[in-house]
Amino acid sequence: MTVTELGRASGPHGEVVLRRRTVEDGSTHLELIVDGVFAMDDVDTSTERALATEALARCTGDRLRVLVGGLGLGWTAATALADPRVAAVDVAELQGALVRWAGRGLLPALGGADRRLRLHVTDVADHLAGSPGRYDAVLLDVDNGPAFLVHRTNAPLYEEAGLATAVAALRPGGVLAVWASDPVPELADRLGGLPGAADVEHLVLPVQRDGRRFDHAITVARRAGSS
Numbered sequence: 306m307t308v309t310e311l312g313r314a315s316g317p318h319g320e321v322v323l324r325r326r327t328v329e330d331g332s333t334h335l336e337l338i339v340d341g342v343f344a345m346d347d348v349d350t351s352t353e354r355a356l357a358t359e360a361l362a363r364c365t366g367d368r369l370r371v372l373v374g375g376l377g378l379g380w381t382a383a384t385a386l387a388d389p390r391v392a393a394v395d396v397a398e399l400q401g402a403l404v405r406w407a408g409r410g411l412l413p414a415l416g417g418a419d420r421r422l423r424l425h426v427t428d429v430a431d432h433l434a435g436s437p438g439r440y441d442a443v444l445l446d447v448d449n450g451p452a453f454l455v456h457r458t459n460a461p462l463y464e465e466a467g468l469a470t471a472v473a474a475l476r477p478g479g480v481l482a483v484w485a486s487d488p489v490p491e492l493a494d495r496l497g498g499l500p501g502a503a504d505v506e507h508l509v510l511p512v513q514r515d516g517r518r519f520d521h522a523i524t525v526a527r528r529a530g531s532s
């Protein structure tokens with residue numbers, strides 16, 4: 306196996322590294338390391354894509370506005386853009402370098418330019434707090450899950466106040482979806498306890514990798530009220 310570094314940058318939120326692995330049969334995979342923690346690779350992106358499709362399947366209407374937090378390798382954002390009902394995708398990403406690399410075409414999932422896509426270098430918690438009632442779908446994948454944080458500072462996102470802010474960023478009837486590397490029924494319970502949230506579901510999505518089964522999870526909730 307050979308590893309080629311495509312980008313490395315340090316900033317206020319630690320170091321981010323984008324690299325390409327080439328294995329013996331010649332196949333290649335991108336991987337992302339954030340602040341020393343393996344964030345993801347593109348060996349199987351089915352659940353990153355499902356984060357968008359599961360949320361959008363629960364949205365009604367068209368001209369949909371979507372917020373994705375964070376960018377990663379761009380699979381969730383690209384999947385949202387593939388839905389013709391989607392009019393705008395905002396991505397909140399902490400690492401400015403990753404946004405620059407996306408602009409240089411280093412994230413092939415994003416494909417060519419799409420005028421519906423806006424990449425913001427910001428903490429998604431701040432973006433959510435400044436966006437009450439704005440989105441039809443909010444798709445959160447900024448950690449490996451509430452129990453496996455990439456940044457300790459993300460912990461409040463999964464507490465009641467943080468979840469309430471995420472739900473409040475939705476239009477009535479809008480959908481919040483949160484990715485996690487492991488099942489997190491406690492997150493579903495917490496969302497279910499919020500007065501503004503309804504129809505909470507906890508989806509367990511199995512993925513086979515290196516001959517092993519991993520259960521990732523997506524927790525979905527709707528903002529109470531109709532759109």
Ligand SMILES: C[S@@+](CC[C@H](N)C(=O)[O-])C[C@H]1O[C@@H](n2cnc3c(N)ncnc32)[C@H](O)[C@@H]1O
Nearest residue numbers: 353375377378379380381398399428429446447
């Ligand atoms: C696992 S990756 C997201 C993968 C993405 N769903 C995809 O399909 O490629 C997590 C991303 O969240 C970003 N991130 C972490 N904490 C963040 C925060 N508080 N606000 C915005 N982005 C954040 C990381 O820099 C990283 O790019």
